[in-house]
Amino acid sequence: MHRRGVGAGAIAKKKLAEAKYKERGTVLAEDQIVQMSKQLETFKTHLEEFASKHKQEIRKSAQFRVQFQDMCATIGVDPLASGKGFWSEMLGVGDFYYELGVQIIEVCLALKHRNGGLITLEELHQRVLKGRGKFAQDVSQDDLIRAIKKLKAMGNGFGMIPVGGTYLVQSVPAELNMDHTVVLQLAEKKGFVTVSEIKTSLKWETERTCHVLDDLLKEGLAWLDGQAAGEPQYWLPALFSELCSRDVTPEEASEMVP
Amino acid sequence: MDRFVWSSGLLEINETLVIQQRGVRLYDGEEKGKMDVGILLLSTHRLLWRDHKNHDCCIAMPLSQIVLFEEQAGGIGKSAKIVVHLHPAPSNKEPGPYQTSKYSYIKLSFKEHGQIEFSRRLSEEMTQRRWEHVPVSQPINTSTTSQAGRTRAVGIVGIERKLEEKRKEMDKNISELFNTEPFISQAKEMVELSRSIASKIKDKQGDITEDETIRFKSYLLSMGIANPVTRETHGSGTHYHMQLAKQLGEILLAPLEEQGGMMALTEVYCLVNRARGMELLSPEDLVNACKMFEALKLPLRLRIFDSGVMVIQLQSHSEEEMIASALDNVSEKGSLTSEEFAKLLGLSVLLSKERLLLAEKMGHLCRDDSVEGLRFYPNLF
Numbered sequence: 001m002h003r004r005g006v007g008a009g010a011i012a013k014k015k016l017a018e019a020k021y022k023e024r025g026t027v028l029a030e031d032q033i034v035q036m037s038k039q040l041e042t043f044k045t046h047l048e049e050f051a052s053k054h055k056q057e058i059r060k061s062a063q064f065r066v067q068f069q070d071m072c073a074t075i076g077v078d079p080l081a082s083g084k085g086f087w088s089e090m091l092g093v094g095d096f097y098y099e100l101g102v103q104i105i106e107v108c109l110a111l112k113h114r115n116g117g118l119i120t121l122e123e124l125h126q127r128v129l130k131g132r133g134k135f136a137q138d139v140s141q142d143d144l145i146r147a148i149k150k151l152k153a154m155g156n157g158f159g160m161i162p163v164g165g166t167y168l169v170q171s172v173p174a175e176l177n178m179d180h181t182v183v184l185q186l187a188e189k190k191g192f193v194t195v196s197e198i199k200t201s202l203k204w205e206t207e208r209t210c211h212v213l214d215d216l217l218k219e220g221l222a223w224l225d226g227q228a229a230g231e232p233q234y235w236l237p238a239l240f241s242e243l244c245s246r247d248v249t250p251e252e253a254s255e256m257v258p
Numbered sequence: 259m260d261r262f263v264w265s266s267g268l269l270e271i272n273e274t275l276v277i278q279q280r281g282v283r284l285y286d287g288e289e290k291g292k293m294d295v296g297i298l299l300l301s302t303h304r305l306l307w308r309d310h311k312n313h314d315c316c317i318a319m320p321l322s323q324i325v326l327f328e329e330q331a332g333g334i335g336k337s338a339k340i341v342v343h344l345h346p347a348p349s350n351k352e353p354g355p356y357q358t359s360k361y362s363y364i365k366l367s368f369k370e371h372g373q374i375e376f377s378r379r380l381s382e383e384m385t386q387r388r389w390e391h392v393p394v395s396q397p398i399n400t401s402t403t404s405q406a407g408r409t410r411a412v413g414i415v416g417i418e419r420k421l422e423e424k425r426k427e428m429d430k431n432i433s434e435l436f437n438t439e440p441f442i443s444q445a446k447e448m449v450e451l452s453r454s455i456a457s458k459i460k461d462k463q464g465d466i467t468e469d470e471t472i473r474f475k476s477y478l479l480s481m482g483i484a485n486p487v488t489r490e491t492h493g494s495g496t497h498y499h500m501q502l503a504k505q506l507g508e509i510l511l512a513p514l515e516e517q518g519g520m521m522a523l524t525e526v527y528c529l530v531n532r533a534r535g536m537e538l539l540s541p542e543d544l545v546n547a548c549k550m551f552e553a554l555k556l557p558l559r560l561r562i563f564d565s566g567v568m569v570i571q572l573q574s575h576s577e578e579e580m581i582a583s584a585l586d587n588v589s590e591k592g593s594l595t596s597e598e599f600a601k602l603l604g605l606s607v608l609l610s611k612e613r614l615l616l617a618e619k620m621g622h623l624c625r626d627d628s629v630e631g632l633r634f635y636p637n638l639f
Contacts, residue, residue: 029458033474036451040477043444062329063381075442076449077482083540084498085482098538102528112607121374122338125331140329141374153541154523155568165371172608173565217629224629 108171116220117172259286267316281370287361
């Protein structure tokens with residue numbers, strides 16, 4: 001039996017593959033990887049040059065950030081995917097959004113006992129701004145939305161529900177389906193809903209209405225006011241305007257629950 | 259507000275409507291002025307506003323009048339606003355609702371929200387400046403453009419000039435990076451190239467070594483291109499993620515012990531990034547690093563509960579131990595809610611709920627689900 005040299009076999013196989021490719025006119029993946037690494041170097045230099053001059057703008061201008069993100073989207077790159085990406089390292093875009101992510105998580109955590117993990121984008125925006133302090137960079141709602149989209153990767157149920165022209169930001173993994181969402185949207189105008197309002201506007205039967213409202217109560221997203229004139233009112237703390245609410249500590253909150 | 263002219267509200271030929279928003283009030287600088295609430299419309303060429311009651315009352319302003327705009331967040335009893343800084347009105351301007359104004363800016367007050375989208379579209383139109391190259395059938399009043407430069411009406415010249423320069427700088431910087439054709443097309447080329455390489459890797463064409471694959475993945479990471487190639491050995495990780503995983507393995511041991519062996523991934527994210535201060539981790543970095551714990555034989559594990567909650571768990575804290583102790587606690591107190599359990603153990607409510615659910619899944623606890631909350635009892639069945 002002839003012992004075949006392993007080296008020779010591998011080389012022959014590779015030569016065959018190369019020949020096949022050259023025939024078809026396609027490029028080998030290895031060659032492409034080399035090509036890509038060269039292109040990356042040029043690109044990196046160009047980006048470094050830009051960054052050395054304009055890094056401050058990114059932190060200062062919300063408008064610049066929006067246009068920058070839109071451009072990246074058209075190219076097909078995600079500048080926030082990793083802290084190790086060029087964009088993060090050279091332009092500092094990453095740190096801006098990742099820090100914002102931390103602040104968003106902390107605000108949501110602090111208010112969860114009160115609103116069950118649901119908060120309007122406006123309130124979140126205001127509280128994050130307050131937390132950042134007077135001398136920190138301004139943050140736009142667009143910035144918040146992008147930061148929240150990134151937080152979804154960590155599976156803690158971060159999501160956004162459109163209501164009345166803005167969004168409710170969800171920070172707990174409660175299962176909210178279309179029915180829940182639609183009731184939230186209905187409640188947005190006054191901050192509360194009643195069973196009859198739901199039945200009239202949405203044309204639901206009593207059972208479906210009560211089921212959805214019970215779900216919201218269980219998740220802590222709605223509070224029941226049984227003493228309202230007329231029929232009981234289901235209030236959504238997430239929608240409370242600053243005018244008719246005051247901050248409650250977790251202890252007070254648990255005392256209030258029957 | 260003296261930059262507006264009376265208008266029929268009809269769009270010209272080649273002028274397109276971009277977005278409209280109802281419930282908007284216009285302010286002349288800081289003053290509420292005589293206009294009521296109405297519908298604000300943005301076209302490719304102008305900003306228009308129509309009174310919501312009296313549809314004949316409609317005013318318009320060319321977009322070229324706009325120097326720049328800023329968002330103003332809402333507050334107690336205040337709606338969110340967009341502040342629009344303007345060039346002075348041209349001398350040949352047609353009549354409008356205001357003869358003169360002491361302000362060089364107006365405010366758009368969004369009483370029924372919609373400022374996010376409006377602001378975004380306005381920003382797009384201001385970048386594209388379509389009114390400059392799309393001629394419309396009727397002549398629109400164009401203000402003296404920025405090229406006119408230094409000669410201007412006296413008064414607010416200093417501020418306006420600064421704003422104008424700021425805007426020009428920004429535009430120039432943005433064009434430097436973005437409209438520089440070679441830059442954008444180069445980036446697009448690289449995305450295409452990466453897709454081609456990825457599909458070849460998938461189809462196992464050619465002889466790509468493990469090393470080359472890892473190198474390729476790190477290129478993708480640098481550019482922020484989504485990685486379509488996942489291999490079992492490394493997951494979607496790269497050397498960077500492996501290093502991170504090892505670091506995390508050290509940093510997280512103490513906090514995990516303190517918190518009963520388990521922490522939500524969002525808590526870890528905050529903890530690690532707060533400690534770093536700069537060169538922060540992205541959420542995806544964290545997840546990708548945690549996925550490598552097992553492969554690297556570190557004493558931590560990433561775990562995903564049925565609810566979708568992701569946690570990091572000390573491997574030493576076995577499941578049976580946790581469930582057994584949960585059962586003990588519940589039996590001792592008769593019954594527990596997640597809040598009570600959380601207080602008892604010093605855990606977060608989220609994680610204590612997950613533990614109780616796990617114990618229930620294993621058949622040791624059963625639930626009493628009412629509007630008063632979710633309460634767990636030892637399972638006597």
